[in-house]
């Protein structure tokens with residue numbers, strides 16, 4: 001177990017700044033996720049922690065020890081990649097034991113640790129199988145097992161669930177969470193999938209263009225995003241954005257107002273401090289139904305109450321929960337204080 005600290009960490013590839021002076025503390029035993037769109041520098045940041053890339057500037061500390069000049073194999077870190085390549089001609093057992101062999105562990109210790117991982121990941125009975133004789137989820141667990149068997153201080157996971165189908169991905173999410181509760185290893189997880197980040201993490205760091213925009217618990221970030229990008233990136237369907245000048249209840253010229261679909265309700269009669277619109281289609285996502293509403297050039301999503309049905313092409317009024325609206329400065333993108 002260990003804590004990791006990134007201090008003004010930066011990485012440039014020729015002209016591209018992949019990671020732009022990020023600062024981040026990952027606590028001992030924490031599950032922290034770097035989340036952001038493709039190309040924002042998540043993998044590069046992880047590779048800098050692992051020592052697979054040389055830093056351009058800044059520092060990586062593990063337990064307050066600067067590790068910039070320590071090679072990857074001496075950092076006691078394990079990394080699992082999106083494209084986890086298992087050795088195809090080796091059994092599950094040999095795949096799991098491989099890293100320990102490299103580390104010249106005794107036969108007894110190897111067997112003990114491999115057994116521990118087989119138990120931990122529900123792979124008992126599959127010791128002799130080849131990777132091709134496993135399902136996608138089982139292969140993914142072997143890849144994870146190969147990292148865990150080394151008992152790393154820090155486990156780095158780079159989009160490890162992306163190659164799985166949607167259903168399996170959901171199941172592996174719960175498994176990963178349970179696994180972390182059990183082993184309490186410090187985990188830095190990378191994903192572009194905000195839902196995955198929200199459900200798995202103790203805290204997340206939202207990245208864009210090589211920078212960290214916000215760090216917080218899933219709830220903090222959902223309830224109080226500090227900028228327009230984070231506000232729109234976290235949550236599904238995404239937050240609606242409306243220029244403040246179009247809303248009678250926010251009298252601020254520079255404002256961009258964000259309202260989540262669940263913070264709007266639909267009224268068939270004119271209401272105070274509401275937004276006039278016309279109903280469009282309803283999208284049914286099992287338990288939650290979302291109505292799309294045209295307000296001139298914008299399409300706004302609204303979560304309907306259970307059993308609420310709204311016909312298409314009706315004149316309706318959207319009533320926001322004013323305590324839950326988010327106000328941003330449209331030129332800087334930063335959150336601004338706003339008192340009802």
Ligand SMILES: Nc1ncnc2c1ncn2[C@@H]1O[C@H](COP(=O)(O)OP(=O)(O)O)[C@@H](O)[C@H]1O
Pocket residue numbers: 013016017018036037038039040041042043044045
């Ligand atoms: N080895 C490399 N050489 C040049 N550019 C790279 C290299 N690795 C990553 N980049 C660039 O750095 C940026 C961040 O990439 P990456 O860290 O892979 O993003 P993410 O994992 O968030 O998708 C991208 O613009 C990418 O093209």
Ligand SMILES: [Mg+2]
Pocket residue numbers: 042043044
């Ligand atoms: Mg990546």
